[in-house]
Amino acid sequence: MSADALNRAALPRLAEELRPAVDPAELRPRVVHFGIGAFHRAHQAVYTEHAAARSGEPWGITAVAPRSTETVHALRRQDCLYSVTERRPDGHRTRVAGAVVGALAMAPDAKAVDALLVAPEVTVVTLTVTEKGYHRSTSTGGLDTASAAVAADLAADPDGPLGTVVGRLAAGLAARMRAGAPPISVVSCDNMAGNGVALARVVHDFVRASPWPDRTEILDRMSDTVAFPATVVDRIVPATSDADQVAAVAALGVHDALPVTGEPYRQWVLEDSFTAPRPPWELDGALFVPDVAPYQLTKLRLLNGSHSALAYLGTAAGLATIADTMAADWGERLVRALCAEVSPTLPARGPDPVAYADDLVVRFRNPAMRHLLRQIGADGSVKITERWLPALRELRTRGLSTPVLELALAAWVHGTGRDDAPADPAAGALAACWGPATRPAETVRALLRVLGAADLADDDALTGAVADRLPALRAGRIEI
Structure with a gap:
């Protein structure tokens, strides 16, 4: 007989040390994350869960998948729960993670993504979309407007589906500026030198290149209300294998379709330049510094x-x-x-x-x-x-x-x-x-x-x- 599926109803049957550090039902979607892959789930989501647990603040994450609707559906079937296993030489340690409270597919769920980006209670956006997801020009470092994907987004209806994270983020932030919503911080967690400046530039370049008649006003408002802190993230997170799937079932006693594994070591260094409320990640060891x-x-x-x-x-x-x-x-x-x-x-x-x-x-x-x-x-x-x-x-x-x-x-x-x-x-x-x-x-x-x-x-x-x-x-x- 196969194991039951991992979901919120299954949590009470798990041993205490296997359950999330916080009750997912108590969290609210206050962080939007682009990139639903294993690294985010084993890194920023873990820091956010521990920050919520130790502060009592309801910092939940809505994860947005730029492409993979399969991962979105798998997360939804599990009430956005999944397990994280630390691969230790002296024996693995597994625990269910509970910080993710929503999963969206960027194009099919465009309206829901934009609604979150405009929502006053959402004050942080994070990204793990890999270096290529920024569509940077190799010659200028700015947005590659000659890219077919970027050009298509610039010509598209910003309220409809867009193909690039830069386009979706720029359109969502523009809507936030028009709505007069509170300040927000947008945090690149990808491995690029000066990732905060790099992200700010491609987003600003997209707005500047857009046909939006109010683009100048949007850029002016963004300069005052949108921060792009630089960060350094570190944890080795291998691709999940079939053996990891089997091991997760053995550890939990229920079936987890989306287990992730990582080394015990993890680090997060952030530029202390946020313009809006954020999870107190320092409670879980994150380091805030003037210059990363x-x-x-x-x-x-x-x-x-x-x-x-x-x-x-x-x-x-x-x-x-x-x-x-x-x-x-x-x-x-x-x-x-x-x-x-x-x-x-x-x-x-x-x-x-x-x-x-x-x-x-x-x-x-x-x-x-x-x-x-x-x-x-x-x-x-x-x-x-x-x-x-x-x-x-x-x-x-x-x-x-x-x-x-x-x-x-x-x-x-x-x-x-x-x-x-x-x-x-x-x-x-x-x-x-x-x-x-x-x-x-x-x-x-x-x-x-x-x-x-x-x-x-x-x-x-x-x-x-x-x-x-x-x-x-x-x-x-x-x-x-």
């Missing part, structure tokens, strides 16, 4: 940069997970060498790079984690533009050697030419850089130009060094 840049750059260039390097090198070596790469004789050396190479580009007032590298080695080695290299390697044309290239430019401008970044870049180049290349929004342009008669250095130059890195493409020493690494990688050898 030192934390952001450290995380982006050391953790995310190492993750991408391990993903592409591990794939070249025929491995499957981060833990596999750390079990290889080159894994720890790669992480420590990359951190040491990049550390001169980090602000002095940030975390200590050596201690940070020590923590990364412990986290990445966790045998209970199975973080897939293909998951980490996806969307590389967007990710490495943020994670590697700025540090690479700075180091080379200063005349410093960059052998580890060159090796990592070579592994990415190698991956773009494989038949099983990871999913990437620029897949067509990347594949076109490979030709049977094209010399390796020319391929490297062409790929860098696809990334918008013409300056690096013109660096003959760099492109030659990267090309020289390719034969070993094709043979599955990782030479550090």
Whole structure:
């Protein structure tokens, strides 16, 4: 006989330590979150639930899925409950999370999403839509209005379905400005340098490019009432596997269609520039600081940069997970060498790079984690533009050697030419850089130009060094 489904009616049958930290029935939709994936459910939603439980304030989240209606329906069937399992070397710990109180699909539920964005009791919007969800121009950093998806949204009825999160958010904030609703804070939780400024720019660019006759007034009101705090989020959350589904049933005694798992470690650093009430996330350990840049750059260039390097090198070596790469004789050396190479580009007032590298080695080695290299390697044309290239430019401008970044870049180049290349929004342009008669250095130059890195493409020493690494990688050898 199959287990009953996880829902609110099933909660009283669960052991106390398995139940949510707060009664979901006592929460109200005061936060809107775009991006309904595993990371949000294992990170911001956990912080929000604990903040609500410890403060007694009813901070509930309505999660909006930009694309996946399947996840929305699955959450609704479970009264928006799901389990979070910490993968610990000494044994897993599972608990049901209860902060999500509503689930919407962005296009089909456009009117409901806009109603929430206008609602006075909603004072925080958060986003985890990945770097590509911002539709930024690689040349300007602003909104890519030439993107077909953005152009379609600019031409569409703003009250109807829109295809991009930027468009939906801009339209909702415009409606809020017109309604004279209270201030609101919009918080990017994606891995981008200066994510708050980046989000503010694309939203403002959308309004500016819109045909709305009151766009100037909307922008003026937004400057006074909408804040875009920068943040740094950190927790390794692997894609959910079939084994995770089975383990969740075993732990709970009921069927959970949407379990998520993560490492024990989690961190959230936020710029203390909110203009409206927010959950007291600091009650669960979140850190509010005047400037997140030192934390952001450290995380982006050391953790995310190492993750991408391990993903592409591990794939070249025929491995499957981060833990596999750390079990290889080159894994720890790669992480420590990359951190040491990049550390001169980090602000002095940030975390200590050596201690940070020590923590990364412990986290990445966790045998209970199975973080897939293909998951980490996806969307590389967007990710490495943020994670590697700025540090690479700075180091080379200063005349410093960059052998580890060159090796990592070579592994990415190698991956773009494989038949099983990871999913990437620029897949067509990347594949076109490979030709049977094209010399390796020319391929490297062409790929860098696809990334918008013409300056690096013109660096003959760099492109030659990267090309020289390719034969070993094709043979599955990782030479550090």
